[in-house]
Amino acid sequence: MKNCTIGAILLPVFCVFTNAQSLKSPDGKFEMNFQLKQGVPYYNLTYNKTPVIEDSRLGLRLFNNNTVQFAPEIRKPEDVQYDLSDRFTITAEKRDAKKETWQPVLGEKKNYINHYNELAITLNQASTDRHIIIRFRLFDDGLGFRYEFPQQKNLNYFIIKEEDTEFDFPTDMKAWWIVADYDSQEYPSQTTKISEIPARWSYGVDKHSSQTLVKDAVQSPLMLKKEGKDPLYMNIAEAAVLNYPASNLEVDIKNFKFKTHLTPDKNGAKGYIQTSSVTPWRTVIVSPKAEVVLDSKMLFNLNEPTRYKDTSYIHPTKYMGVWWEMIIGKSQWAYGEPKTNVHIDGTDFTKLIPNGKHGANNIKVKEYIDFAAENGFNGLLVEGWNIGWEDWIGHSKEFVFDFTTPYPDFDIEKLNEYAHSKGIKLIMHHETSGSATNYERWADKAFQLMNQYGYDAVKTGYVGDIIPRSEHHFSQWMINHFYRIAEKANEYKIMVNSHESVRPGGESRTYPNWVSAESARGTEHEAFLGNNPDHQTILPFTRWMGGSMDYTPGIFQTRLDYYFPGDKRFVKTTLAKQLALYVVMYMPVQMAADLPENYRKHMDAFQFIKDVAADWDDTKILSAEPGDYIITARKAKGTENWFVGGITDENKRSYTVDFSFLDKDRTYEATFYEDGKDADYISNPQSYRIYKKLINSKSKINFNMARSGGFAVSVKPVK
Template identity: 25%
Template sequence: MLLLLSLFCIAGNAQQYMLLSPDKKLSVEIESSRQGVTVKMMKEADLLLSLSDIGIVTDQTTGALLQIKKAERSAVNEIVKPVIREKSEAYRNEYNELALTFRSGQTLTFRLFNEGLAYRFSTAFKDSLTIFRETLDIQFREGDSIRFQSEKSFNSAYEQPYEFKKLSELDPDKLCNLPVLIEKQSGKFLMITEADLYHYPGLWVKSSGGSQITATHPRYPKTLKKTNNPYSTGQVGETHDYIARVAGKRSYPWRIFAVADREEGLISNNMVYLLASPTELKDVSWIRPGVVMFDWWAKNNIFGVDFKAGVNTETAKYFIDFCAEKGFRYFLFDDGWSPKSDLLHTVPGLNMPEVTAYAKTKGVDVMLWVIWNTLKEQWDEAFDQFERWGIKGIKMDFMNRDDQQMVEFYEAVAGKAAEKKMVVDFHGAYKPCGLSRKYPNVLTREALIEFEQSGVSDNDNPRHHNLLPYIRMFTGAMDYIPATMRNANKNNFRHCWDYPMGWGTRAHSMALFIILSSPMTMLPDSPSDYNRENECTGFLTKIPVEWDETKLLAGKIGQYTVLARRSGTVWHIGAITNDDQRTIELSTDFLKPGRYNIEIIEDGINAATAATDYKLSRRQISAGEILKLAMAPGGGWLARITPENK
C-alpha cells in the first residue's frame, strides 16, 4: 500500500493560511483540504502561479488521513557572509516562515522572501522510507512563456541550448532540467529551481498540458552500463520503480519559485545560496579562488619555444611559468595526463612530482582532470596519490546524471576533496543547488553550453551569452571559460576543435570574464596566444574572481547585458550585445562622489568585420558622468574604474 503524503485534512472544511513577504508585496495563500494542499502566489493583485498536488508518495502505511496538528510562524532578518565572495561580501537573508506540521509525522515549511517563495518537506518517521514519486503541479496563465533546456531522457550533460516557447506549446515528451525561467505576459519573471539537494534525485519538470508543468525525477538506478568507452561507462541502465531510499527523519530539498519584475531581480537574487545548508568545514583558510590555465586545447597551440609541446613535463613548466608571471593561481592538467582507467600513473614523459615541486617554488597550484567513474573505482588510492603528488584541486567530468546515487557521489567528492584540502570543479554536471555553501571548496561547475562548444557547433553565440546571466547564473557559479584571443564575427566564425575561436569580438570575449560568475575562472588559450596579446592579457590579470558587490546596470534577456562588480574600491564593468549593433548610454551614478581613473577596452572601428579589433583608452571621469558604450554586432565593452587617489 502506498501512502500519499499530500497533506489531506481530516475535517471537511478547508484550512487556510496567508503568508506575506517582509515588504508585503508578495502574498501566498495556502489551503489544505481533502483535495490536498494548494498554493497561490500573488504580487499585489497579479496572480503569479498556482501550486497543487503537493505531495510525496512513499511506502509508509499508516492508514490515517493527514490532519494539521499545528501551524508555527517565524521571521528571520539577518546578514549572511559567504566564505567565497562569488557575488557579494554579504547577503541579506530575510523571510517570513510558516511551518505546517501534520499528525502523520511530516511538515511542510514555506518561506516567503521579498524575492520569491520556497517550500520543503520534512518527515519524522522511525523507519526508512522508499519514495516512489514526489508530486507537484505548477499552473501559469495562458500565454505565459518558458525558457528551458530539454532532453529526451534523464541522461544529460546539461549542455543543451535554451529553447523559448509558450507553455501551451511545450512538448509533453520533453524533460526539462532546472533552472527553467517563466516569462509572464506582464513582463515579470519566475525562476523555478531547487536548493539543499542531498540524498535525493534532482528535480525536473515536463508539460502536463495547457499552461501547466509537473514535477518529475530520475528513478533510482538498478544497473549501470559498462562500455568500452570510459566517458560513457557508469550511465544508468535499468531503474527501480522508486526515486529514492531515505532516512525516515530528514528534510527534503527546497523548491524555489523566485520572482523578478525585471532582469535586475534575476541577477540580485540569492535564494539558492541562502536556502542551502551552511558550511560544515571548520577550516576554510586553505580554499583559494583564482584563475586557471589548462592544457586541453592549449597544449597543441604553443609556439616560439624550444621544446616539443604536449602532455609532458616541459609543457607543464611552461604553463606554470606563465601563471606565476601573470599572478594566476592554478594550472590544470586536463584529459590526457593519465590512462583513462588509471589515475595512479601518468603518461610517459610526464613527471608529476617534478611538476608539482616546480609549481610550489613558483606559487602555483596544480589541478587534475578526472573521469568520475575512474575516481570512484580508485577512490582512496587516487586521493592518496594526489595528496602525495601535492595536487590542490580536481576537475571531475562526465557524470551526466542527477539520480540519488549521483547526487550522493557529488557530496562524497566534495567532502573527500575538502579532507585532502583540494578544490573542486564539476563538469558534465547538473545545476548548482547550494553544495558550494556546504562545501566552499566546490568553486565552480559546468551545466551550460560554454566555450568548448565553439569547436563543434554554433550554440555558443552572443545571444546565448545574453541568456546565461539571467538563467544559469541564477543558480550559482559557472565554468564558462571566457576571454579567448581568437575572435570571430557571425560571418567568419568557424568550427575548429583543436584551436577553437569565439563568436564575438575581442571586447565581447573579455567582458564575459566580468559578467559570468566563477570564483575559479579558466582561460582557454595557450600562454603563447596570451603573450602575443600582452595588452589584453595585462587587462585580464587585473580582474578579480571574488567580489564585494554586483549590479546589473542595464540588460534585456537575450539581447544585451551591462554588469558592474566591485572589489574593494575598484569597479569592473562588462558589457555585451547579441548580433545586433548597439549603443548604450550608461550613467556612472553607482559610483561614490569623486573623480576616478577609467581604463576601457572597447570594439575597434573595424570590429564588425575584424572581430579581434579593439581599442584601449584611459582617462578620468567624475561620478555620475555618462559613458557611451558603442558595440559592434556581437560586440562588447569593459572597464576598470579606480578612485583617483588610488
C-alpha cells in the same frame, strides 16, 4: 488560521484548524495561500495582489513500501494507499521569521541578506497514521518550500515513485529553457512561449556522451517572463538538493503548468528515503525587474551554513590550462595511440608508441607555467597527465584511471617543483569517465598524492555513462557521490571544480570547497556544435542562479581555420565580449582558456584578464534582459577597484553606463575595452579599441556593442 476554545475548569486548549492558511513576505508584497481541497494540498502565490501561481497541487507518490520489486514496476491499484498526496487534515501550524546577514567564503557580495517569514504546516493522513510537514518561506523576492518527513511509527523507510509538485501559471509566458535529461545539462538554450515548448523541443536536442532525454520536459532553473504593460519575471529552481535526485519539469501547455519530474535510477525508483528527512526546496523567484531576479540569493539562503571548521584553504583562483588545444584537436589527452586496449594494472605505458601529440608533456607544461607566472596567474590546469586515456570513453570500463600514475613524459615531481618556484600551483585533473565507484575507491590515494605535491584544487569530470550502471548523473546515488567527494576533498584541504556534475542549487554555502561546476554548455562547445550568440545572455538567468560555473572564457583566436585551414568552426563572440564575460559571469575559479601564443598577439587586451578580480565585495546588475543583454558592475574583494562588463546577443546594441555607484568624493582612472567600429563576431571578431579616461560618480559613458559583442571596464581610484 485557527479557532481555539478554553475549557472552564482545567483550561485545556482545543484548536480547530481551518483548511486555509496564508503567509506574507517581510515587505508585504507577496502572499502565499495554502489550502486543502478534499484532503489534497494546494498552494498559490500573489505579487501585489496579482496572481503569480494559481492553485497548484502538492504531494508525492510512493511505491508499495512492503513489496518493492526492482524492475520497471507496473503500478498496482493498492499502491495508491501509500501515496503522500491526499486524505490529509491540518493538525498544526508553526510560524517563524528570520533576518540575518552572512558572509560567503567566496561570493558575489561580501554580505548576503537572508530575510523571510515562515509557515510550517503539519498534515496528518489518518488512514495510514502518518504525517508530513510542508514548510514555506516567503522572501521579498519570492517563495521557497519543501516537504519534511519526521520519523514516526508508520513512516520510517519509503521509496519515491514521483514528486507531484506543480507550478500553475495564469497565462502563457515567454520561456528560456533547455531540454530535460537525466544525464546532461549541456544543451543549447531555447526561447519560446510555454505553449510552444513541445513544438520546439526536438530542435534543442544534440548528441552527448551520456544522454537520457525526457520528452517535451525542460530542466530547471527555468526563466519566464509575463510580457505586456506590466511585465513580470519569474524563475523556477531548486535549492539544497541533498540525498535526493535532481528534478526536471514536465510541461502542460494547455494550462501553462509545470510539474516536477525526478531523476530515477534505472530500476525506476526516484528516491530511497529514511526518516527523518527533507526534500530540496522548490523555489519561485519573482520581480517586475529582470535585474532583481538575476541578483537573487534565495537559493543560497535556503541552504544550511557550512559545518567545516576550517575554510582558510579556499581561495579564488585565476588559472590557465593545457586544455583548449586538446578541445580543438591540436593536441591529445592520450600518450599512446587512441583506442589502444590498455589495462591500468597491466599495461607497461613506457612501452607504448607515443602518438606525438600528447599535450601534457614536460616541455609544453613548462612553457605554460612560464607564461602563467609572467602574467600573474596562480594556477595551471594540466589534463591528460595520467595513464589510461587511450581507451577511456565509451566502453563502460570501471577501472579506467587510478588518478595517481603519470604518463612517461610527465614528471609530476619536477613539474610541481618548477611550478612552485615560479609561484604557480598545478591544478589536478580527475576525469572519471563516469566511473564513480572507481573514483571513490581511489579518492584517498588521489588526494594524498595531491597533498604530497602541493596541489590544492582538482577539476573532476564525469564524461560518459555512470558506473554503477544502475544510475544516472542526477539520480540520488550520484547526488550523494558528488557530496562524498566534496567532503573527502575537504579532509585533505582541496577545492573541487566539477564538470558533468549536477547543477548547483546554492549548496556552496554548506560545501564551500565545491567552488565551481560546469553543469551547462560551456566554451568547449564552441569547438563542437557551437553556442548561439544569445547563449551567454541566458545562462546567468538559468544555470548561474544557484552557483558559479567554470565557463572557461578568454578565447581570442575565435576562428579555428587559423589552426586548420578550411575548418568552419568558430567561437560566436567578439574578442571584447570574451573580456566582458569575466565580469558578467561569476567565476571564482577563473580560466584564461586560450593558448599563450594567441594572448601574446593581444597583450593590450589580455591586460584586462590579468587585472580582473575573481572574488567580490559587491555586485550591481545595472541592466539586463534574458536572451538580449546583461550589464554588470562588481567591486573587487578587499579593494576600491571596480570592473564593469556588458554583453549583447546577435544584435548590435548601445548602452550608457551610469557610474553613480562609485564613491562620490573620489576620482578614478578607467581603462575601456570595447568593440571596434567595424567589429563583428563573424567577419571581424578581433577588432577592438582600448583607451583610458578619468571618471567619477557623475560620469556617464556610452558603449556601442557589435553583434555578439561587448565591453569591459577596469576602474581604479586615483591615489
